[in-house]
Amino acid sequence: MIRHPHAGEDARRIAEAGTVLLTQVGSGVHGTAIDGQDDRDELGLCLEPVEFVAGLARVRTPGGREIGFEQYELHTAWSRSRGLAEPSGPGDLDVVVYSARKWARLALAGNPTVLLPLWVPDAEVVEVTAAGAELRAGAERFASRTAGRRFLGYLRSQRDAVAARRTRARSGGASYAAKPATHALRLGLQGLELLRTGRVTLPVPPPERERLRSVRRGEWERRDVEAWIADLEADLAAAVERSDLPERADRVWLDAWLTRSHREFWAR
Structure with a gap:
């Protein structure tokens, strides 16, 4: 049984219901993949239900613990005999979907991998909503x-x-x-x-x-x-x-996006 804390069914349901942006981020999107040698990496972000932001709701992990929701992970390599110890190999799929708030913290810190979904070509976008499209349209606000x-x-x-x-x-x-x-x-x-x-x-x-x-x-x-x-x-x-870029990304704009996007998501 997979017991990684971010691989539970509770986390999966939150990620699937609230995803606003999911894209390829690995060597395939960089153009450096070698045929037959690479896995596929996808990264995204999701909006959380109101009880996880304004309340004390938690998700249950595969090991039975209850933790705050920060992300969901899927690694197809884990289904093989070594479980969590199995490294990803050619043809495997690795997916990480962060809560929008965690993604925002990492993006403000300039994390290169987390920023990639803002710039990938449309053909590499797996899923996007109006909120996700707005985020991509504001990509220049994260350059710093x-x-x-x-x-x-x-x-x-x-x-x-x-x-x-x-x-x-x-x-x-x-x-x-x-x-x-x-x-x-x-x-x-x-x-x-x-x-x-x-x-x-x-x-x-x-x-x-x-x-x-x-x-x-x-x-x-x-x-x-x-x-x-x-x-x-x-x-x-x-x-x-x-560089003429600002020292930091536009935190005010991102904060407004987070607040507005969550409110619209909850209203639906």
Whole structure:
């Protein structure tokens, strides 16, 4: 039995009833997926019933505990023999639906993954309501130097993963950890675009997209990958300081959206 606290039936019902936006967010939407090697990641947000916001209602977890609702998760890998210990693999589906209030907190903090549903192309939108469309239309309100710093922090985390997982070149194999290297480079490119233009283009435009895919396929020398990461890190750190974007996202606008959207949802 799945006992992850956010996988319960109570959480599923809230997510399904209140979802305002759900999109693909993984390598498929970035344009860096390699055929047969990737799972599918979806991320969204939902409005909560009034008793979970104004009252003390809680959801029951698969383990029988009662907790406040913050998100719902579905990972098809969990249905296999190892349960929660089973990592996602090619063809698996990973879904996270946050409460709108938790999503808002993460978005205000500039979380790169949480911001992606604002920018994905229409073809990658799985579900959207009028409230979700309004949120996407206001995407520029989330562009900030704070977000730029988070992109930089995520880049450095993936850079460290590359350094920690150096591999010896094998016949037909890469001499570096290809997946975190690709993530680090993508974050650098997207962070720079955000700071310079106030948005992120998805998928990554050419020619950088093909360069990222070749890194993912393990076709580069390790020193060249690490040099590109270092260049992007330096450029992104400098861009954070030079950017004309506001320091923080538009909290006043987002607060008004949350309040209005919840009230309209409850009225229905």
